[in-house]
Every structure is written in C-alpha cells, then in structure tokens.
Amino acid sequence: MADPILSIRNVSKTFGEFRAVNDVSLDIHAGTITGLIGPNGAGKTTLFNVLTGMLKPTGGTVHLDGQNVTGFSPDALFSLGLGRTFQIPRPFAKMSVLENVMLSPMAQVGERVWGPFLGAAKMRDQEATIRKRAMEVLDFVTLAPLADQAAGQISGGQMKLLELARILMGDPKLILLDEPAAGVNPTLTKTLIEKIEELNRDGKTFVIIEHDMDFVMQHCDPVIALAEGRKVFEGTADEAQSNPVLLDAYLGAQVE
Numbered sequence: 001m002a003d004p005i006l007s008i009r010n011v012s013k014t015f016g017e018f019r020a021v022n023d024v025s026l027d028i029h030a031g032t033i034t035g036l037i038g039p040n041g042a043g044k045t046t047l048f049n050v051l052t053g054m055l056k057p058t059g060g061t062v063h064l065d066g067q068n069v070t071g072f073s074p075d076a077l078f079s080l081g082l083g084r085t086f087q088i089p090r091p092f093a094k095m096s097v098l099e100n101v102m103l104s105p106m107a108q109v110g111e112r113v114w115g116p117f118l119g120a121a122k123m124r125d126q127e128a129t130i131r132k133r134a135m136e137v138l139d140f141v142t143l144a145p146l147a148d149q150a151a152g153q154i155s156g157g158q159m160k161l162l163e164l165a166r167i168l169m170g171d172p173k174l175i176l177l178d179e180p181a182a183g184v185n186p187t188l189t190k191t192l193i194e195k196i197e198e199l200n201r202d203g204k205t206f207v208i209i210e211h212d213m214d215f216v217m218q219h220c221d222p223v224i225a226l227a228e229g230r231k232v233f234e235g236t237a238d239e240a241q242s243n244p245v246l247l248d249a250y251l252g253a254q255v256e
C-alpha cells in the first residue's frame with residue numbers, strides 16, 4: 001500500500017491528570033473516507049484538535065505526506081493542505097456568505113504573501129480572482145443563491161456547507177469533518193454527502209467524526225473507533241457492524 005497521507009504515532013493529549021487521547025496510532029490512506037466513531041467524550045474532537053494544530057500533543061508524532069508536522073500551527077497545516085470543519089460552525093454572522101468564503105485563511109495567505117508587493121490595480125485583480133473562486137466554490141456547495149445573505153441568517157446545515165466552502169478555497173488534499181450531519185436536515189445531509197463523495201472521487205481524502213451510524217456505515221471505509229482516549233477498533237464498515245464489542249458498547253441499538 002502507498003505511504004499514508006497522515007500518520008499518527010503514539011499521540012496523547014492530557015488535560016491535567018486526564019488523558020483525553022491516550023497513545024493513539026493510526027494511518028490515513030490517500031483517497032479514503034475514514035469514519036471516526038466512539039461514545040461522547042472518547043477523545044475524537046481532541047484528536048482532531050491535535051491533528052489540526054489547535055492543541056499541542058503531550059506526546060507522539062503526526063506526519064503529513066511524510067513531513068513531521070507535530071505542533072505546527074493551524075495556518076501552517078492549512079497551507080500544507082489540511083482543512084477541517086467544526087462541530088459547531090462559527091461564521092462571521094454579520095458578513096455575507098460570500099465574504100465569509102473570501103476570508104478563508106488560504107485567500108489570506110495569498111494576501112499576506114503578495115499584498116506588500118502589489119500595486120492597487122493588482123490588489124483589485126487579486127480580489128476579483130478570490131471573489132470568482134469563492135463564487136465557484138459556493139456554486140459547488142449549492143450556496144451560490146445565498147451569496148449575499150448574512151451568514152448568521154442561514155440554517156445550521158447551510159452553515160456546514162459554508163464551512164466546507166471555506167476550506168475548499170485552499171484546495172486541501174485532506175479534509176477533517178467534525179460531525180457534518182449533526183443537526184442538519186435530511187435534504188442538506190444528502191447534498192453534503194454528494195459533495196463529499198464527489199470531492200473524494202476527485203482525489204480528496206476525508207476523516208469524518210460522526211455519530212450517525214447510517215452515515216458512517218454507508219459512506220465511510222475504514223472505520224476507526226475510540227473509547228476513553230484509546231483506539232479500540234479499526235476495520236471495514238462491515239467488520240464494524242459485526243464486531244460484538246463495538247456493537248454492544250458503541251453502536252448499540254442504532255445499528256439494529
């Protein structure tokens with residue numbers, strides 16, 4: 001098998017005495033949609049926070065495409081092609097949907113790098129380019145009709161699509177989604193899944209935290225389970241559904 005796009009070795013994160021993530025090792029392979037499951041408090045979001053540079057691990061290493069990126073900042077990781085969305089989206093509520101996408105960190109990186117060297121006309125050109133790209137991305141996630149609406153006024157599901165649009169501005173190769181389907185109506189969930197699968201066919205790799213087991217079993221492979229900070233299962237969706245321990249402890253009635 002090809003080298004993993006993301007390689008996590010013995011990663012731990014403690015808060016005081018409490019081990020939220022405990023010695024987790026796993027590989028994410030390019031082109032997959034990995035489902036990360038586990039009960040509340042298992043450490044899934046904490047692991048995402050470590051992988052995306054929002055928290056520094058207490059121990060262990062993270063390699064992205066073979067490069068040791070342990071402890072890198074979220075900006076640096078985003079520049080290297082790692083995008084993530086949050087369990088609860090936090091758009092700039094008073095700005096328009098389009099402005100939120102135009103403010104994506106990747107567009108900002110461009111501005112930081114080029115801004116001081118560009119004349120006013122070139123800056124306008126660059127803004128036009130960012131605007132055009134933002135509209136394309138909004139069109140892709142089906143939000144183009146809402147481009148001028150205040151981001152605080154769209155639905156929770158539309159905010160999740162907006163988050164996806166923001167990270168797509170950076171053209172990431174690896175996308176981590178934290179509970180994309182939570183609180184989203186079935187129609188928008190369907191749209192979101194279609195977009196994830198389309199992006200995946202185009203070569204993007206996903207890791208998805210999700211409590212909705214139908215979502216995980218139908219769209220994720222492999223499936224990895226955490227419990228009390230540790231990795232307790234790794235296998236295919238079929239194996240997950242027939243694993244007695246997992247079924248009993250983490251999937252329960254949801255699968256039946």
Ligand SMILES: Nc1ncnc2c1ncn2[C@@H]1O[C@H](COP(=O)(O)OP(=O)(O)OP(=O)(O)O)[C@@H](O)[C@H]1O
Nearest residue numbers: 015018019020038039040041042043044045046047
């Ligand atoms: N900043 C923090 N300080 C102290 N404890 C924390 C902090 N962040 C998370 N924890 C604790 O770490 C544990 C793991 O939390 P985490 O949010 O990673 O779990 P999760 O698997 O994502 O849960 P959920 O499915 O409910 O989102 C929880 O007990 C949580 O209270």
